Amino acid sequence: MTCVDVAIVGAGPAGSTAARELAGGGARVCVLDRARFPRPKPCGGALSPRVLRHLPSGVEGLVRARIRRAVFTFRSGRPFEVTSTIPMVYMVCREEFDAWLCGSAEEAGASVREGVTVRRIERSGAGFAVRASGGDIRASWVIGADGANSLVRAQVLPHQGPVKFIAVESEVPYEGDDLEETVLVDVGRYPGGYAWAFPKGDRVNVGVMLDFPRGRELCGALGTFVRSVPGLPSGVTASWQTAPVAAPLREPASCAGTGVLLVGDAARLADPFLGEGIYYAIRSGSLAAKALLAGRNAADAAARYETAVAEAIWPDLRAASRIACLFHRAPRWWHGILSRMPASLMQYVAVLTGEQSYTGLLRLVVDRLGSVAGRWVLPRLGLARSGVS
Secondary structure (H helix, E strand, O other), rough: OOOEEEEEEEEOOHHHHHHHHHHHOOOOEEEEOOOOOOOOOOOOOOOHHHHHHHOOOOOHHHHOOOOEEEEEOOOOOOEEEOOOOOEEEEEHHHHHHHHHHHHHHHOOEEEEEEEEEEEEEEOOEEEEEEOOOOOOOEEEEEEOOOOOOOHHHHHHOOOOEEEEEEEEEEEOOOOOOOOEEEEEEEOOOOOEEEEEEEEEEOEEEEEEEHHHHHHHHHHHHHHHHHHHHHOOOOOOOHOOOOEEEEEEEEOOOOEEEEEEEEEEHOOOOOOOOOOOOOHHHHHHHHHHHHHHHHHHHHHHHEEEEEEEEHOHHHHHHHHHHHHHHHHHHHHHHHHHHHHOOOHHHHHHHHHOOOOOOOOHHHHHHHHHHHHHHHHHHHHOOOOOOOOOO
């Protein structure tokens, strides 16, 4: 049986980030993933600028498109656009991006086992026995980075609650130049969510996100959206993939226990407004590594990590959830308001760049909204005028 300090289940952005930083700090790390990299991954593949400061050098070579223009529609009509002199997001292909991150963990000294199935996580003495195909592993700590349907969470920290959204996406060849630096976002047909078209050079990623209970409507909604976008192949829906989006329906009870930490989607750390998870995956992976390297023992490391997530991540996710609630209760109204004040959306671009937080954005939204309709909107949403309930 192989003995390590930390076993990480899942080699996506959260797991690879934790592995790279732990190995760089001198820990013995083994990462296990059932896939072999590169592998496809259902995801729009948008990196917000604030992600870049948490990535190793070299990510620029993976960027397929730099988005400076966004076109918003309501049920594929009434378009308006927002432009920026700096990129709002950077588009990557997840199979390339994830393989690169996994490789960076190996370069830092982590051992990576691909094509491995983890069967069980068992407490053993002061640590854990990870029962896996190809050989078991004994570890002092386990990090669950195995996605929204996390085995680690189910076996060790089961009280995390359901996910909020489900998404369907497809990535297809695209020969037009209309979307070279432009994303399309459509609202109004998708309860709790939206539809998108993200360019990636010679291909485009199209998808739809909905409230999880409406999952049966996904494929029909995707087909309707695809038919509204000129230049997309008519057979795009033949290659779709679905995936749960790990934004929480409610705040999880815990993302850590003695000797075990959950990161990224496994910890339900995804944006409740857009469903974006890469930033929070990388951020939580880094926080987990720092907590383990600084912790005096397993319990102390778990406490450090929970405190870090509570302070650095959850305030933003709570604020994003309230913004989503505001928007999705009246998408037609918001689309009309923003179409007359598109410059207001630059405040959201500031969230993507890291110059603004969701908490700060919520305060701006509530202050402006409250001056017009505060007597009925704010109490119904459980918000004070300051934007904090």
